[in-house]
Structures are given as C-alpha cells and as structure tokens.
Amino acid sequence: MTRDREATSRRILEAARDLFAADGYDQVTMRMIAAEAGANVALVNRYFGTKAALFAEALATGSTIESVIAGDPAGLAGRLAHRLAVRLQSGATEPVTRMVDRAGTSPEIQAILHTHVEATVVKRIAAQLDGPHPEQRALLAATMILGTGSVRRLFGPGVIEAVDAEEVEARLRAMFEICLRP
Amino acid sequence: MTRDREATSRRILEAARDLFAADGYDQVTMRMIAAEAGANVALVNRYFGTKAALFAEALATGSTIESVIAGDPAGLAGRLAHRLAVRLQSGATEPVTRMVDRAGTSPEIQAILHTHVEATVVKRIAAQLDGPHPEQRALLAATMILGTGSVRRLFGPGVIEAVDAEEVEARLRAMFEICLRP
DNA sequence: AGAGTTAGTAGACGCTTGTTTACTTGTCAA
C-alpha cells in the first residue's frame, strides 16, 4: 500500500461524485464511497468532515454547464437548448448535473444545492442578460434546466427518443428565447 | 378513545400526505406520521403495509392539476402558465404537488412517482393535443411543471416576487404555447 | 539508525429506522 494522501482523497472525492450522481445522496453510504475508492471509512470523515461536506465538495468538482453559459449571449438560448436536447435524448450526462437531479431533500443538502445552482447557473445566466430583472428571467431558464433533470430522472434517459431530434431542439431554443429576452 | 378504523386510517393518510409534502419522503418517519395522526405506529403498517405503499396512497389523494389540464384545449397553455406563475410567486401549493417535488430518490419511490406523473400529467396533456407525437410535447410541458417544483424547492416560495406578475405569467404562457403546438 | 509525524486501519459507539410480535381493550352480535 503506497501512502499518498492527495491521491487517496482524490479517489474518495471522485467515488463520492460518481456514486452520488448514480444513486442519489440518501442511497449512498459512507461505506459505499470508501469501498469504491478503495479506502477506509474513517479516512472519508477525516479528510472531508461529514457526508454533507463531502457532497458539497464533490458538487464543486466542476461542470461544463458553466462554459455553455459563457460565450456569446446571442447564442445562449441555442446552446442551452442543445444541451437539454442531448440530455433528454442520450444516456450520457456529466456527474455533477446528475448529482443535482438526484440530490436528497434534507435541509442541509437543499441549502448546498441552492447555493450551487444560484452561483453556477442563475447568476451566470443573469449576467449575460440585458434589460430589467435579469435574475427573474434567469430563474425561468433554470426552471427548464432543472425540469429536464427531473424528467430524465423519472422517465429515464432517452425518454424523448427523438423522431425528429432537431425539432425538439428547435422547440427548446424557442422556449429559451422567450424566457431570456427582455 | 373512540375506535373507528376508517377515521383513523384517513387521519393517517392525511398526516402522511401533509408531512411528505412539507419535509420530503426521507425526512419523514413512520413515528412522525403516527404522532401527527394521533395513532400508534403499528397501525400505520397494519393499514398501509409499508412506508412506500403509504406514500403511493397519499399521492393518489388527488390533485387539482387534473382539472387544470382538463377543459378547453385552446386555453391549456394559459391555464398551466397561470398555475405555475402562482406557484412561483405565492406560498400556497397543494400537498400532492409538493410531494412530487420533495419525493426521495430511492428506486421504489422513483417508480411510484414515474407512474403518477405519467398518468396524471403527461398522458392527460397528450390527450388534449393535436398533431404528431403528442407525448413528446407533453413531456416538454412536464419539464416546465417539474422544473417549477425544483426551483420552488431550492429557492423557496415567492422566489419570483413578481415585479410584474402578469409579465411572468405571459412569458410562461408563450413558452407553453411553443412546446404544446403542433 | 532512530524518533517523530502522519496515512491508514479495525472496531465499536450511539442512535434511528421500518417493521413485527404479543398483548390489552373496546364493541357488538347472539
């Protein structure tokens, strides 16, 4: 056994991220995370404190949604629509996105989630918008983003097995344009 | 103590519905439900079998979303938009709707939720639609409906303290019209 | 080479959970 704190804690963090994404916060135990990471349970608590704190750190692992939002504001609706269309039609989704969808309902987790979504989605979208009350419109966009996660979680990936994939995406783009425009 | 099985089991069901709606499936214990209903814990299992079965029955208590969907198909987008606008702006929401928002992530609960949403929302909206692939468009509407629940859960009721309530509702209506139209 | 620091381990602690069993008590028919 090679002793490497950094590598071990990184393995734990990745295991936590993947398991939380796959099964949801409540369904994943500290022992499952430790086993997946090939580490001892006590180390998980030692390195990350509590389960909720570990969840918060795993959530901060980084998501590509941020790079989707950044960029030319004119194409924002189109980029968000594309991402959601992919999410509704294919099986692959990045871990952090699924963590958000499948997070639990305990107050502590809610608060962590709230902070995360507000900072990485709502604020960033709002920053791209012109006109009055940008946050209000960004929240409507968040409604669609989070809703896609719920639908995917309930109905399974590939729920919209696109008869016409481009048509679904076009519809989503039009919806985003309406909720984002001044 | 008056002994009345029907009344007791109804009190249990109502207590379960209200608690599940308020705190989410995982946060609510059988003992909490029994206490709220003024009944013994063993009775909850006796009358409803398991916690998940009780959840399923409480979910079937009935929701006004069904009557919102029913009615003139031409005004469907407007009625859905109004309901969501109210949900984003006020504190009051009916129990069953919140149960859906705050349900847990265990496979068993997911399955119950999937059945419920599909039967009471997606199928009913799809039945109102003309043109090809009505279920596909109904799913997009469900995305907005479920997304509203997520936003409300994360950001709290009254998140969109409408500077212009009617403007938000108009925006939602336009979005629904796009996702529902053939 | 030896001491000190620190990664890693084993195991238990205390608590909570859903569920079940054995029992008591009220109610109603005969």
Added chain:
DNA sequence: TTGACAAGTAAACAAGCGTCTACTAACTCT
C-alpha cells in the same frame, strides 16, 4: 351477559447509518 372479533398499544427486533477513538505501520528528516 358473554364470547368473539377487531382496534389499538407497548415493546422489542434486526439492520443500517454516520461518526469517532485507539491503534498500527509506513515514510521523512536529522
């Protein structure tokens, strides 16, 4: 009035949870 059935109760069960403490073993530095 009595006996049987059903409603209600108390207590325990068995399992699982997150977390912590006491210990072992590997690495580093002088």
